[in-house]
Amino acid sequence: MxxxxxxxxxxxxxxxxxxxxxxxxxxxxxxxxxxxxxxxxxxxxxxxxxxxxxxxxxxxxxxxxxxxxxxxxxxxxxxxxxxxxxxxxxxxxxxxxxxxxxxxxxxxxxxxxxxxxxxxxxxxxxxxxxxxxxxxxxxxxxxxxxxxxxxxxxxxxxxxxxxxxxxxxxxxxxxxxxxxxxxxxxxxxxxTTGTKGDGPPKTITSLDLNDTQLEIRNNxxxxxxxxxxxxEVRVDEYLLDDAAYAIVAYGTVARIARTAIDRARKKGIAVGLIRPVSLWPFPATIISEYSSVLKAILTVEMSAGQMIEDVRLAVEGKAPVFFYGRTGGVIPTVDEILQQIDRLTEEVAI
Incomplete structure (x- = not known):
């Protein structure tokens, strides 16, 4: 289908x-x-x-x-x-x-x-x-x-x-x-399906002109x-047990990144994938825990860089966070991501 x-x-x-x-x-x-x-x-x-x-x-x-x-x-x-x-x-x-x-x-x-x-x-x-x-x-x-x-x-x-x-x-x-x-x-x-005379009328609204009551509703x-x-946090983890590096990606980009990770592994680079399945709530705690043992994280998106802000907040400076993105409908390729993994390992080594 x-x-x-x-x-x-x-x-x-x-x-x-x-x-x-x-x-x-x-x-x-x-x-x-x-x-x-x-x-x-x-x-x-x-x-x-x-x-x-x-x-x-x-x-x-x-x-x-x-x-x-x-x-x-x-x-x-x-x-x-x-x-x-x-x-x-x-x-x-x-x-x-x-x-x-x-x-x-x-x-x-x-x-x-x-x-x-x-x-x-x-x-x-x-x-x-x-x-x-x-x-x-x-x-x-x-x-x-x-x-x-x-x-x-x-x-x-x-x-x-x-x-x-x-x-x-x-x-x-x-x-x-x-x-x-x-x-x-x-x-x-x-x-609001009717009360059939059992209880007061039911209403659905987001309007509350009383500021105190609206604050209670907001709280x-x-x-x-x-x-x-x-x-309700959901995350998919791939090859992270021994990873020195990790890619964070979601949706279809994560599938491309996974193939790049498999190729990087064949080259001897210990890299894994953290795929947020729930974007909100974001799996910040899980990313934070991994960032304590990772040398670096690469965020890959089909954007100019948006999820990377949540990744950086989750990492809290415990590891360097790099970014690679394509925009305008251009899809990142496996080779491009693999090149970014190579660049990542070189920069961290320096």
Whole structure:
């Protein structure tokens, strides 16, 4: 299957029955797939007139307690930011997919990781965060899409599934676990489905004109984010037991880096890979622990350097941190990363 289609089918398996979106390359196949698939399972697909409309439809559906998803790509995702802030403020569960493309501005339709700041630092206005999961393969999309809906429901929060144009457009074999029952949507007593005369009316809002009450609400959100940071960190480690050096990379870039690491190992260079799977919460503690025994760390991104800021904060000066990035939709190659590994070892030796 194509990556965008895998996301759609994985969402259906996860119990998602509502999708509101707007086409933009390179994620348009996801919109098209949901348009066909959801009616087959009794769900609702609606192509909105804009990204802004789509995210507000998500807000309405989430208020009713259903599992709901939307998707976009970089500039379209930017248009959803106000709505995502509203979802966070109202504590509404939803999954938002960003298949990132080259930028800034309209850019191009090639893959990019330059949306890292936007998705991990809140993106919209206010003191909020969204959990961010970054798969590196289509099979991993299946499990992480399920996890995205679980996290959204468990913590009443919007969750972002972040990929790039390469992940969305590539084709790989995938398996869906038919033998497992579909996860049930937990009872949401807060949902605006009517009280049938039992109790006061239910309301969903992010508005609070009382500054003291709004501060209490904000503090409650921060407590929730602290719990997410404690329980929902995900990281993949590769050949780190004896590593003198490590590459930090995520998503599709991590796959390229892994091949470069295998080649470096054949040359006798002890290098491993730290792949953040959750970009927020970021695996800072794990990176910090490894940095105490590593000679140097190389961060590789399809950007001008964004995740490297979180890596440096995690390292806390315990090891030198180097960077290699390509932008504008250019994908770093195995040979380029291997050259950077060689340069890394030479500079550290000096």
């Amino acid at each position: 194509k990556g965008n289609e895998v996301i759609g089918e994985a969402a259906v398996y996860a119990g998602c029955r509502y999708f509101f979106g707007y086409p933009i390359t390179p994620q348009s196949e996801l919109v098209a797939y949901m348009a066909k698939r959801l009616p087959e399972v009794g769900g609702c697909f609606l192509q909105a007139e804009s990204e802004i409309s789509a995210i507000n439809m998500v807000y309405g559906a989430a208020s009713a307690g259903v599992r709901v998803m939307t998707s976009s790509s970089s500039p379209g995702f930017s248009l959803k930011q106000e709505g995502i802030s509203y979802l966070a403020g109202a504590e509404l569960p939803a999954v938002i997919v960003n298949i990132a493309r080259g930028g800034p501005g309209l850019g191009n339709i090639q893959p990019s990781q330059a949306d890292y700041f936007q998705v991990t630092k809140g993106g919209g206005h206010g003191d909020y965060y969204t959990p961010v999961l970054a798969p590196s393969s289509l099979q991993e999309i299946v499990s992480l899409t399920r996890e995205a809906f679980r996290i959204a429901d468990e913590y009443r929060t919007p969750v972002i599934l972040l990929g790039d144009g390469m992940l969305g457009q590539m084709m790989e074999p995938v398996e869906f676990e038919d033998e497992k029952p579909l996860p049930k949507v937990r009872e949401k007593k807060w949902a 409650t959100l921060q407590q929730k984010y602290a719990a997410i940071k404690e329980k």
